[in-house]
Amino acid sequence: MREVRSVAVIGAGTMGSGIAQLAAASGFGVTLVDVDLGLAERGCANIERRLARAVERGQLTAEEREQALARVRPAAGVDAAAQADFVVEAVVEDLEVKKATFRALDALVGEDVVLATNTSSMSITEIGAATRRPERVVGMHFFNPAPVMRLVEVIHGYATHPDTVAAAMDLARRLGRTPIEVRKDSPGFIVNRILIPLIIEACKVVEEGLATAEDVDTAITLGLNHPMGPLTLLDFTGVDVNQYVMDYFFSEFRQPQYATPRLIRELVRAGRLGRKVGHGVYDYDPATGRRLPPA
Numbered sequence: 001m002r003e004v005r006s007v008a009v010i011g012a013g014t015m016g017s018g019i020a021q022l023a024a025a026s027g028f029g030v031t032l033v034d035v036d037l038g039l040a041e042r043g044c045a046n047i048e049r050r051l052a053r054a055v056e057r058g059q060l061t062a063e064e065r066e067q068a069l070a071r072v073r074p075a076a077g078v079d080a081a082a083q084a085d086f087v088v089e090a091v092v093e094d095l096e097v098k099k100a101t102f103r104a105l106d107a108l109v110g111e112d113v114v115l116a117t118n119t120s121s122m123s124i125t126e127i128g129a130a131t132r133r134p135e136r137v138v139g140m141h142f143f144n145p146a147p148v149m150r151l152v153e154v155i156h157g158y159a160t161h162p163d164t165v166a167a168a169m170d171l172a173r174r175l176g177r178t179p180i181e182v183r184k185d186s187p188g189f190i191v192n193r194i195l196i197p198l199i200i201e202a203c204k205v206v207e208e209g210l211a212t213a214e215d216v217d218t219a220i221t222l223g224l225n226h227p228m229g230p231l232t233l234l235d236f237t238g239v240d241v242n243q244y245v246m247d248y249f250f251s252e253f254r255q256p257q258y259a260t261p262r263l264i265r266e267l268v269r270a271g272r273l274g275r276k277v278g279h280g281v282y283d284y285d286p287a288t289g290r291r292l293p294p295a
């Protein structure tokens with residue numbers, strides 16, 4: 001397998017720019033690709049802003065910031081990834097867009113180059129099957145914000161070769177992350193597989209009138225030492241996004257425990273999609289985004 005000195009990150013949004021930042025700060029040459037140069041440059045500007053904040057906080061020297069920035073090159077279109085030693089895809093969560101991206105990358109980069117996807121829900125096996133090198137395709141699930149969250153789930157697709165998994169684990173470690181190996185491709189991998197039932201049960205407890213939403217969140221934050229209660233997290237990540245994931249889990253596992261709770265469907269129908277719109281399980285102050293006390 002090729003030695004990794006340069007990484008191409010495809011998609012310069014929330015996750016792509018975070019992964020590119022990590023790679024640049026860890027000494028890799030990075031090509032940050034989006035559909036047009038403006039979007040790739042916006043991703044670079046976000047990296048620049050976050051690194052400037054890290055310098056202000058004393059986490060980085062001004063020199064380290066300059067060196068990291070000098071390692072990132074914004075580019076338009078996947079062709080710019082041709083020379084990369086390793087590719088991490090972080091385009092939109094749309095299976096057809098991902099398959100088309102992998103098909104294009106497959107035709108472009110060296111046969112010994114690993115193609116990793118940062119999908120949070122889609123099948124690694126199906127994405128790998130869009131290429132002629134499914135043994136070199138692997139899941140690398142970073143968490144948001146990527147430069148802060150230390151976990152990376154490294155996921156086998158059906159045909160992924162163990163050397164490919166080892167290369168992804170190694171890269172994650174070189175990026176200062178802690179990788180865990182997910183030995184089979186399965187919806188939600190590990191973290192979301194465990195988190196989603198927690199959120200579903202929290203909704204059911206409220207629906208059944210056992211406790212208020214606030215008290216359920218207090219129970220989990222104080223009783224289990226979670227930094228955020230499950231219903232606060234539901235609003236934070238988006239009620240509609242959670243509904244999508246629950247519906248996907250239910251369609252794949254076909255088990256009632258994954259059925260989307262009525263509370264979630266009602267919130268989505270009412271347009272209460274969470275913090276991003278100012279209303280979800282809770283209400284938020286439009287000016288500050290802070291949670292308002294219950295009415």
Ligand SMILES: NC(=O)c1ccc[n+]([C@@H]2O[C@H](COP(=O)([O-])OP(=O)(O)OC[C@H]3O[C@@H](n4cnc5c(N)ncnc54)[C@H](O)[C@@H]3O)[C@@H](O)[C@H]2O)c1
Nearest residue numbers: 011012013014015016034035090091092093118119120144
């Ligand atoms: N946001 C999260 O919390 C989170 C966490 C873990 C994983 N993910 C996954 O990471 C991926 C990216 O999510 P995000 O939140 O960064 O999305 P985003 O919408 O912020 O960014 C996606 C970027 O991909 C670009 N893009 C779309 N098609 C492209 C193409 N063909 N070639 C190059 N660039 C293209 C878009 O222009 C956009 O800039 C998704 O698969 C998502 O499920 C997201």
